[in-house]
Amino acid sequence: MQSTPQQTSELKKACINCGAELRYAPGTTELKCEYCDYRQEIPKEETVFQELELKQYLNELGSQSHSQEITMLHCKNCGANQHVEENYKSLHCVYCSMPLVVEDAYMEDWIVPGAVLPFQIDQKKAHLIFKKWVNGLWWAPNKLKKATLDPQNTKGLYAPFWTFDAQLYANYTGQRGEYYYVTKTVGTGKNRRTVRERRTRWYPASGSVSGFVDDTLIKASEQKSGVIPKKIAHWDLRKLETFQSSYLAGFVTEKYTIPLRDGHLDAKKEAKAIAERWARRDIGGDTQRISSITMKLSEETFKHILLPVYISAYKYKSKRYNFFVNGQSGVISGERPYSFWKIFFFVLSILLVIATILFFLNA
Template identity: 25%
Template structure:
């Protein structure tokens, strides 16, 4: 992978070698103009939410325009422009009724949640959205060192040095490219079963809300590198480094990194509880969920009162024991 940058022929902005078009003015990258495969598409239903800034293409059957991410109705129609076209799409597997059931079951769990949350929560909005992700793959070469307390028989020291090499191929490393969902939210929805992805023309995207790519590939690449390093370090710790070890060091080299844009299915839901609205997300393929929720202040006060009472009791016992000990000493 080269680090060479080109300049846009229109505005002069720098363009990464893997960029499809200039992030500043939208002009197609010079090195992409001679390719035969379609790398861009024209969005004819493009809107930008003035509430959260999300850019999306709406379903052709949408009866009312409302941002699925923040619920705002203040959407501005944008001009037709070139956007990154997905190479593959992962179809929805979780139906609407199943998504509602997943929400009810998930928000009802947890000690700190109000006990009546699942029954009293009112679903205000739920939209199936195709969210953009970058999917990375790379080869990783690692040289690692560590000290272990599992010393050989007859050794005079308490620690013994270890070292080794490891090569691995990682695929399907996901980095969210959403402008409305946070990196933590897009990460919490993973994993997805990427082997079920299909070409875009096999999914009727015109009847879904599709968020456009808001994170350029060059900005997603550092996050992918961090993810690759975390995966490799966990692999080294699990397979090669003994449990009783210290000073574990790993020097990684990432090679042959490649990436492709994909659209992944996510149910964007909003529910209301006592005048407060919370966002809830569901992986539209596996049903894995993440979201916000209220805290039961009654339970918090009960726990806090119990902790204070126990602390006071321990203090009183300590004072009494100290007094008794002093009397016996006299």
């Protein structure tokens, strides 16, 4: 592996007509000027993104390969580390909306992303999804609905993830369970009846399973709060593109805070769960028990990838709420506050209706 000398993530594209910075247009392979509508095609990367050898990167010397320096801003409130691809006049953390101090920017090494999944929906569509979702919430505070009026509250973020590939081999011991049924008489007198009761015969089982584990997805960042919910954390990784900084233009990019070594430990746990599923399938029968399983991984590789998500951060009664929209599929999820007064008056109105009905019934 050779290091990449060029600071690709810092290259900025200027519009040839008006000089404004070009931004990536979601769902296309183009950069677009928001002032004069000039468009520039992003050249197709000829090289396919690499799967990097894991063992070498877990070694300190190996980790210097395919790395570079980028400008980072650290949020002191929630801990997110963010890289901005363009010159914003004012910056706010995408997770908690707290101001970021541009003067506090610093340079930091990162493993260059091997691939990126470009945004497929733009901010306007993501904001409409968020607004429609909020309007459908029962008993949401009026302030929350007012917050949806400003599209600037919805920000696009490329979130970092690790993916791991490996050849998996495992030996297991356990038991195969096969169901059978017996007829029993229960109850006495008139309540006497027969029932079928399911039971299980257990047989010893052992064997080995093997196969290729592809693209185990592990999150690579963690904040105090504002974690991307599992409901939206599903992307079609077949649409990954070889990394180009042009796809980042106009969006915030978060740097990983979970080291590769820790991500690998989480991936091994996922691999162990996969090995157990394979073992159960291999045992067969109606149900299975796993007594022991010994797993070995080989030919391990990994990628650092960036995946698209829109975030709206909202504060209500000193508590922060985050709403997330998957930047590829448009799936939305998030916590929501409840208006005490709306619930109070709803319950009060129900009680008044009941009291009125009772009054007329007794009149």
